[in-house]
Amino acid sequence: MEKMTSQYRWGMVVDLDRCTGCGACVVACQAENNVAICGKKEISEGRNMHWLRIERFWVGKYPDVRARFLPVLCQHCQDAPCEPVCPVYASYHNPDGLNGQVYNRCVGTRYCGNNCPYAVRVFNFYNHEWPKPLDNQLSPDMTVRTRGVMEKCTFCVQRIRRAKEDAKSENRAIRDGEIQPACAQTCPTDALVFGNMADPRSRVAILSRSPRRFRLLEHLGTHPSIYYLKGGGREHV
């Protein structure tokens, strides 16, 4: 695990027992982060730009079929496979444990996208445009990515930066729950909880110690910052 150089280590808990698969988080993420608009064509080509996707699985046999939902976003791995393979440091690790992406530095080798076992990195195959009046909706806090660069979930780093500046001006640490990424803010069932994993009393840290916890593809040793919660019973994911 990496050396702690910051008092924050951002993480998330996704409670699969609460997730209804409504997709509000996907929409919120798209609106907040200037994620390009993709239609049927792009999605059928496998070139959709969603930073967060809801994986839907059907479990059981008819008539006892249940839908299982798995929201997958960048796992912000502490030992991220995408980071060492980038030849230009466009993919890097920041002191808060975030897995950053520098769009201006990215040359588009797409090596990180290949090496991400969660396949959450999306590449701008198209030169995306926002037809009027949708361009008015673009967030001024975020850059609009050009063609040929890789992008992915940042845990809404712009919100984290703003909260850090606020806290600094008031000479205090960021309070628990002060930052909410767009997905967590929108989730109607409170299935997504974001916070500082380095603070053992934060809500996210308490939830991450739940016996229901697991992490995606844990055997790969990537040490993701996102914990999933799932109860037992006959409805295993």
Add this chain to the structure above:
Amino acid sequence: MSEPILPAAKSSSQLNDEMLSSLRTPTWSWYALALFLGAVVAWGLYAFGYMLTTDMSCTGLNRPVMWGVYIVNFVFWIGLSHSGTMVSAILRLSRANWRRPILRAAEAMTVFTVAVGGLFPLIHLGRNWVFFYLIPYPNQRGLWPNFRSALLWDATAIFTYIIGSSLFLYLGMLPDLAVARDRSSGWRFKLYSVLAMGWRGAAREWAIFHQASTLMAALIIPVAVSVHSIVAWDFAVTVIPGWHSTIFPPYFVIGAIHSGVAAVITLMIIIRRVFHLEDYLTPLHFDNMGKLLLVIALLWSYAYFVEVQTTWYAHEPIEWEVFSFMADKYAFLLLFMIFANSVLPIVALCFKRLRRSIAVMLVVSVLINVGMFIERFLIIVPSLSHKNMPFVWGTYRPTWVELSVTAGAFAGFALMYTLFAKCFPMVAVTDVRELEAQKSVVRLSRTRLQSSAEKE
């Protein structure tokens, strides 16, 4: 060796004439060929320009298959480049005399294939115009490229190999350039005069030349092995099922030599035909190259067997999924590859008559390279198609842009080779004629004393 390597009873000027025949004034068919190749290159450049000016959606790439035919090409061309090193350097060190007429063709091929292969990582970039971010140059931002990335190792290895193999080619050509200089006039004379660097053929020059050639031959082999190991690391150091495998570096090196040696045989056949060098490239050469190819085909088959066998035995679900997917969707390509790379050469090259048949050798050697291209495709694409998250499994189909760039690359290589053959001695005159000097072996009753030329 009982068979003569050199045609007997030819005067030295006749020998020079025939071996330098490629330098004669080009015929109209040469111009036609060059024009045709140039047109294909132009088409490839247009396709690349189209991708550059629009966006990458014109390729077949998607998520999860973010690497496609461009990277297949990259691995393929770098693999081909192992021919020169293998044929020239290793055979030079092992003093196999039959290598002499072939070595220039092989060395030149190395340089041009590395040059073509080295372009592909740049062609494949999403933002080709900022490729210089990959180069460690001092800049005001104090940013360096990431030395932990296998792609940077690649860049380093390929640059080293281009420089090394160009020097190897040039060094070996030095005395031949002097011969060409002495036989030419006009602009050619000026060109060869500069390139021959005042070679006069003094004893001291020859001594230094032999030392340097042997040294370069010994130095280029580890570079060649490391280059393709590093190309293999692009895949082996990742966490992608099907790529993450410790056998990849030796397997890739063997595969590279496999395709390289096969390509040299193909080129030998073409050069023999085009420049009427039947007296110099005899069935003996094809026999020996065939034996070499047989050994490498056996090695390759063993490496492939080990790779699949260990995966099958471990039966790790996701790795086995990749192999099952490959065997299912790409069954024809897989079977064709095994036939062309393994079954056909192993069976055919066991027989001396087939090894000495030019037609058989042509078919075998061309099919091996088709098979090796497929092999690179089957390594890269199925693994990416079925990665760890089944929800984002996908497929890949190359588009006209990628295929045009590939065609442009093949034509570009052929064009460079054609131009080279017209401008520079295609058969290593010096190395072949060295054998003549070796004939002056002094006999003292039963012992044979070697002439000084033998001591390379």
